[in-house]
Amino acid sequence: MFTFCQALCRCPCCKAVIHGSEKFPRLHGTVSFIKACGGTLVVTELSGLPENKGVYAMHIHNGAECSGTQADPFANVGSHLNPDNSLHPFHMGDLPAVFSNDGYSWSAVFTNRFQPEQVTGHTVIIHTAPDDYHTQPSGNSGIKIACGEIR
Ligand SMILES: [Zn+2]
Incomplete structure (x- = not known):
């Protein structure tokens, strides 16, 4: 069991700046990756989500570019x-979905599936639907509405 946490470094090790696709121009934010407790604290802040109470799947994808x-x-x-x-949902890049609060979302989750340096150079995607955490290969998460390159 984890106790939280002696070993947070002060700054994110890497970060993705999220921007919406052409159809979702208001959607933007950041996903920060902070080394913690033998894994990573993932801090997500998004604005301009399309639905007031929507739930949006979030995953780290393999590719490097949005x-x-x-x-x-x-x-x-x-x-x-x-x-x-x-x-799925046991991929290294699988994460909890984000919940919209009138278009805004802030969340923090700890995962030991990866270290921050293992996701640097890959991409974060926000999907239009919730992840069902069951369907292969990607949880029936709908289309990709926003993306960020982890750098
Ligand atoms: Zn997955």
């Missing part, structure tokens, strides 16, 4: 970060 096509503006992020070939 780019894609007209039909899927973040297609190049690829699949969930999954170096050990697990099933």
Whole structure:
């Protein structure tokens, strides 16, 4: 069991600046990765979520860049970060969903699935639907509405 926590470093080790796709221009925020307790504290702050009480899946994806096509503006992020070939929701990049409070969300979660340096160079995606934490390969999470490159 963890007790929280002697070993927080003062600054995020890495961070993703989140921006919405063309259809969700108001959606923006940050996801910070702070080394803690043998894992990572993931601190998420988002504004401009499309629904007042929406729930939005969030995952770390394998790709490096928030780019894609007209039909899927973040297609190049690829699949969930999954170096050990697990099933969803046991991918290294799987995270709890974010909850909208009149379009705003702040959350912090501890995970020991990765160290901050293991996700640097990958991408964070916010999806339009909640994750069902069951359906393969990505929890039936809907389309990708926002993206950030972890740097
Ligand atoms: Zn997954």
